[in-house]
Amino acid sequence: MKFLHLTNHNDDLKGTEAVEAAFARIDGLWRYNGVFFIEKQLSHHQALSAIKQCDVLIENLVRGYYGLTAVEAMAMGKAVICKIQQPPFLYAETGTIEDVIRFSILHPFNIKAAAKQGPTYINKYHNAEKIANRMLRDYQEGLNDQRQPQTAY
Numbered sequence: 001m002k003f004l005h006l007t008n009h010n011d012d013l014k015g016t017e018a019v020e021a022a023f024a025r026i027d028g029l030w031r032y033n034g035v036f037f038i039e040k041q042l043s044h045h046q047a048l049s050a051i052k053q054c055d056v057l058i059e060n061l062v063r064g065y066y067g068l069t070a071v072e073a074m075a076m077g078k079a080v081i082c083k084i085q086q087p088p089f090l091y092a093e094t095g096t097i098e099d100v101i102r103f104s105i106l107h108p109f110n111i112k113a114a115a116k117q118g119p120t121y122i123n124k125y126h127n128a129e130k131i132a133n134r135m136l137r138d139y140q141e142g143l144n145d146q147r148q149p150q151t152a153y
Contacts, residue, residue, distance in 0.1 A: 001105060002035040004054035006047055006069055015061030018094035022101055034105065051076060056104060056111055058082070061094050071126050074118030079104075079111045088117030 005019045016038065023036040039050050047069060051057060057073040059066050059082035066089070070080045074088065081090045081100055090110065092100035104111050124130075 001056065001108060001111065002037065002054045003056045003058060003101065003104075004037045004039065004050055005058040006042060006050065007038065007040045009041065013060065013062055015094040015097065018061060018097050019058055022098035025098055026101060026105075048072060051078060054078060055115070056081060056090075058092075058097070058101075061092055061097055071122060075122045075126075077115050077118055079114040080118070088114045088121050090114050 003023070005014070005016065007014055007016045020038060023038070027036065037050065037054065039047070042050060051069070051073050054073075056079045057070060059070045059073075059080050061081075061083050064083050066080065066082050066084060070082060073080055079090060080088070081092045081097070081104075083091065083093050085091045090100060090104070
């Protein structure tokens with residue numbers, strides 16, 4: 001199993017130090033035959049290429065959000081570990097990432113299940129046509145809203 005963590009200009013925002021430490025401990029204690037990658041400041045093309053080669057993307061472990069990298073990984077059918085407690089994400093934070101990686105190695109079916117759910121999640125929540133139609137509908141409803149302003153009494 002191949003794990004990937006992509007960093008940007010500020011490693012503190014994603015928990016890179018915790019990921020590096022977890023990778024080092026797992027490699028040292030288990031002699032794990034999988035592959036851990038930490039790539040820093042890649043171009044968009046390079047990042048997509050790296051994502052295609054991994055099984056699991058480790059995204060943001062510090063804040064409860066995900067970015068375009070996670071969206072692209074899920075669209076490609078990759079599992080994503082981040083600080084969000086909602087399927088298809090696998091939840092981890094800086095203090096638990098080592099345990100989550102170990103569990104993932106021992107129970108790869110969890111990774112496969114999360115990866116399988118990714119494209120459906122992306123189509124539901126990040127489909128450009130659906131988002132544009134929803135925005136248009138909301139805008140039109142706002143224009144058609146003929147409600148009277150409420151008074152304070």
